[in-house]
Amino acid sequence: MATTKPKGPASSFDKTDGRVLLYLVLLALQYGAQPLLSKWFIRREVIVTSSVLACEVAKVFCALILLAKEGSLFKLYKEWTLVGSLTASVLPAAIYALQNSLLQISYKNLDSLTFSMLNQTKLLFTAFFTYLILRQKQSVQQIGALFLLIVAAVLLSIGEGSSSGSRGKYHDQVLFYGIVPILVASVLSGLASALCQWATQVKKHTSYLMTVEMSVVGILCLLASTYKSPDGEAIRRHGFFHGWTPLTMIPVLFNAVGGILVGLVTSRAGGVKKGFVIVSALLVTALLQFIFEGKPPSMYCLVSLPLVITSISIYQKYPYKVKKKEA
Template identity: 30%
Template sequence: MINKETGSLEHNSHEALCHDNHKGQEGTEETASVTDSGQEEIPDDIGPCISITMLKHLSLILLTLQNAILILVMRYTRTRKGDMYFATTAVVVSEALKVLTSLVILANQEKTITKLFCYLRDNIWRQPLDCLKVSVPSFIYTLQNNLLYIALSNLDAATFQVTYQLKILTTALFSVLMLNKKLSPQQWSALVILFVGVALVQFRPEDSKSPKTSGSLAQKPLMGLLAVILSCFMSGFAGVYFEKILKGTKQSLWLRNVQLGGMSVIIGLLTMEIKDGVKIQEHGFFFGYDYVVWIVISFQSLGGLLVAVVVKYADNILKGFATSAAIVLSCIASIYLFDFRLSLPFSTGACLVIISVYIYSKFVPEKSLPQANVGKEKSPSRVILSKNQNVSIRESVVNYINRFW
């Protein structure tokens, strides 16, 4: 009897703690709050030394570097001599690391393990329909990550990097269809230029192609090209879908990453069993792994988190254009690392892609610029934005520079 009463008291105390923790989290979510007038108020200062503008630009720069380095190292691991690791296992480990990192950040925010447990229980276990929404991009991202390994096993890093920028076109199209975003005529022209540039990259003379790799896998350029194109469509849809989830709910960014990564691990394990189950039973889960493979996995996990931050504080299209800068880095590095040879069609196509980036970034519709919340005072350190509106890179850079003058 005493034990039962004690257990009941402990249970009630635990429920009360969770309830208090849930109430204490209201108004302190990481996402932007909505004002009485129906507008979304985004704090310009996240921490004592970090502003929204600085975080946005820093995340875009880091994402660009991460994309360039990841593609080069991943290409190296898929073409070198020796035992080849299973790409499906790398995808699973990468998603698991992403979940672990997000949990560490959430634990730091919640301060105690008990509060973290209550937070996860209230927002994941007790909201299955909300988690079900995340399963759509999780499934697509998992397949996309596997397609990237197939593409880089059959295309050189520079060609892959340029062709992969088609995801900007698909992202823009899905943004117009799903988020009702408006593009200026110049931006539509930039997307056409982008498509032409990517097409030119594919037409390279035989003598300008990179020497045949010494790796154990035979190169199949057509298979690599199809994998990239399919991956671009998946990236565009999943990215816009995830952006809509992030900006349409009050859930924490890191909670969404836990949901996204957790579902991706489950889907990745199923994919791994279907594709490489027999081989993994024979050779082992970590067959072919070394420190270079772990670098690839770590960079891939970092990229997923950076993408989430960029989508949250910038937008999905700007994320795509920021990564386009990695083209230059990949081309230069490929010349020295993989004996890549530039040709006139490739150089022309790459230049067209870069030009399209400039045009698209410069001619942003006026509706995309920030609008003040009329009739309501605000401090200079805060910016009021209408819901689902985004600040252009050009305007943000100008505002950031003006702070120092």
């Protein structure tokens, strides 16, 4: 007589249906390929604000089309309130708009794999701000994993700077227009992620609605910034599409789709499974860079890559366990 196996805890992917797994794979590909696509198809003459604005507009159209396709657009329109939108989306949207501008600057001044690994420091800042805002604690193993992540980021910063020469114009360009922008963007990403998690838990916003609201607010913030910013002056002088080619739309649309996927993964799979996306994205970036550019990773990247992968793996595997008193 066949015995029935007792139902134990499922693995991290057992409860994930095929659609969510597809979102995870697509997001990993988008994360990994985005630095290379931006470097290949966005020329240096392209005004940063114009590419970010185009990406936000594309996100709005994609989210509205998906809402209409699933039949919830009219319902959300009737239930939508300005106050609810302002409290849930304005601040993270403004933060993400600034973060995207910093990322666009960093894309052009860093090696693709170095960019991807430095970008993982956002996990550290996300953990910090989720504790600050939501009081989510970290386990001892997670704290150790975050320490490994800091070590990897420091190695990459030192390695990128020393490979460019200890002094000189190019070294300053890499430091101030490559490393500094992406680290600041990681801080902003951690803050915005915590605020979005708060909005999702408290306001119960859907991922598509959050995407539309945040993109609209981001567009308004960017348009307002063009009145005084150097990018605004450049747009007025040379035109919005200065330096664009038909291929420029590839990374712009790719980034917009990635924004949609982030919302879907967060709402349907949870933050834990993002470890799969982050680790896979690093491997995708390294593989694509070697295949298409024939550029093997530097020594510092080879040393830092296992540290980043180990750090993220430990962080996802050993979450903080709530004690009885705390429960």
